[in-house]
Amino acid sequence: MSGRLFPLAVGNFAIGTGMFVTAGLLPPISADLAISPSAAGQLMTVFALAYAVLSPPLAALTARLPRKRLLLLAIGIFVLGNVLTALAPTYPLVLATRVIAAIGAAMFTPTASGVANALTAPERRGRALALVIGGLSVSSAIGVPLGTWLGTATSWRATIWLVVGLGVVGLAWVAAVVPELRIPASGRLKERFTPLGDRRVLAVLVTQLLLFAAGFTAYTYIGSLFDLPLPAVLWAWGLGGVVGNQLGGRLTDMYGPRRMIILGLAASTVFLALIPVANLALPIALVWAFLWGALGWLVVPAQQFRTVAAVPGNVPVGLGLLSSAQYLGLFVAGLAGGAALDWYGRAGVIVLATAFGLVTLLFTMTTYREAAISSRESAPVR
Numbered sequence: 001m002s003g004r005l006f007p008l009a010v011g012n013f014a015i016g017t018g019m020f021v022t023a024g025l026l027p028p029i030s031a032d033l034a035i036s037p038s039a040a041g042q043l044m045t046v047f048a049l050a051y052a053v054l055s056p057p058l059a060a061l062t063a064r065l066p067r068k069r070l071l072l073l074a075i076g077i078f079v080l081g082n083v084l085t086a087l088a089p090t091y092p093l094v095l096a097t098r099v100i101a102a103i104g105a106a107m108f109t110p111t112a113s114g115v116a117n118a119l120t121a122p123e124r125r126g127r128a129l130a131l132v133i134g135g136l137s138v139s140s141a142i143g144v145p146l147g148t149w150l151g152t153a154t155s156w157r158a159t160i161w162l163v164v165g166l167g168v169v170g171l172a173w174v175a176a177v178v179p180e181l182r183i184p185a186s187g188r189l190k191e192r193f194t195p196l197g198d199r200r201v202l203a204v205l206v207t208q209l210l211l212f213a214a215g216f217t218a219y220t221y222i223g224s225l226f227d228l229p230l231p232a233v234l235w236a237w238g239l240g241g242v243v244g245n246q247l248g249g250r251l252t253d254m255y256g257p258r259r260m261i262i263l264g265l266a267a268s269t270v271f272l273a274l275i276p277v278a279n280l281a282l283p284i285a286l287v288w289a290f291l292w293g294a295l296g297w298l299v300v301p302a303q304q305f306r307t308v309a310a311v312p313g314n315v316p317v318g319l320g321l322l323s324s325a326q327y328l329g330l331f332v333a334g335l336a337g338g339a340a341l342d343w344y345g346r347a348g349v350i351v352l353a354t355a356f357g358l359v360t361l362l363f364t365m366t367t368y369r370e371a372a373i374s375s376r377e378s379a380p381v382r
Contacts, residue, residue: 071108
């Protein structure tokens with residue numbers, strides 16, 4: 001089964017590298033385009049906003065497409081957007097091309113999770129979702145540090161060409177391996193928002209938004225928070241994310257999502273507050289980054305599992321809304337973190353990220369009171 005799911009993780013690897021790597025390229029981007037570091041950080045912000053806003057209508061428009069065809073279309077658009085980014089000569093044009101890349105990502109990632117859910121037995125669903133979404137965490141461990149080094153040593157545009165190459169590999173692999181599959185879904189846009197009437201679903205989405213706002217307030221501007229070699233710190237964070245994502249999938253299958261979510265939120269909030277300590281020396285920073293990445297990504301498969309359990313009859317729509325909430329959180333992080341950096345410096349970013357983390361933890365503990373839902377209670381989608 002993992003052989004059919006692995007190409008979906010490769011596609012997410014390309015998408016994650018293309019989005020997250022801009023956090024490590026703020027100096028070369030700002031120098032090349034003659035903009036401030038906070039303005040360069042808005043490349044991720046624009047990507048995230050476009051993803052969050054466009055994901056539901058795109059899901060409605062493509063509801064009747066076979067899933068494999070949709071995956072190929074999505075990653076093709078993502079590749080095109082990055083080609084245009086690499087060629088764009090000015091800041092406004094670069095921002096516009098990030099929207100095109102986000103369109104492809106907004107169609108690919110939720111579809112990939114829906115396919116993984118449909119192809120997997122209920123008792124292994126947490127691990128399957130962790131494998132597919134793991135492409136994003138692996139991108140932070142390998143793609144982002146590699147892209148940061150390449151962009152610093154040569155040009156940030158060379159890094160974007162690397163993303164193009166990764167996207168082409170993902171496209172070819174999906175075409176060769178992923179089976180044809182149809183998942184019943186409504187093409188009516190109104191029905192894409194129907195789950196929002198369920199308080200359980202709304203609670204999941206708010207947790208997702210706040211979770212990513214907390215983590216990426218710090219991550220987006222991490223180059224301004226550390227005086228240490230950035231590629232090494234990003235590598236340790238990403239490696240921790242890979243471990244946390246895979247471990248989170250297995251632990252979710254064993255113990256249910258609630259314990260994983262509360263544990264991950266509490267621990268990652270503590271690590272956000274410890275950024276000044278981590279900046280004291282590189283060995284401390286590497287340990288800190290690994291643990292922060294592991295504990296933060298522990299939550300991601302549990303949140304996906306929680307969504308599937310909340311809307312078992314409408315999984316594609318639920319996962320699409322979860323992705324929109326995630327990227328809306330990235331949008332909030334980019335804007336709020338940029339403002340905090342401009343007004344209060346690195347201390348402002350750290351305080352804001354930690355505050356977001358505390359709010360997320362308190363909100364989730366208040367709203368997620370029911371017992372953990374077993375994976376066997378969620379019927380597979382066929």
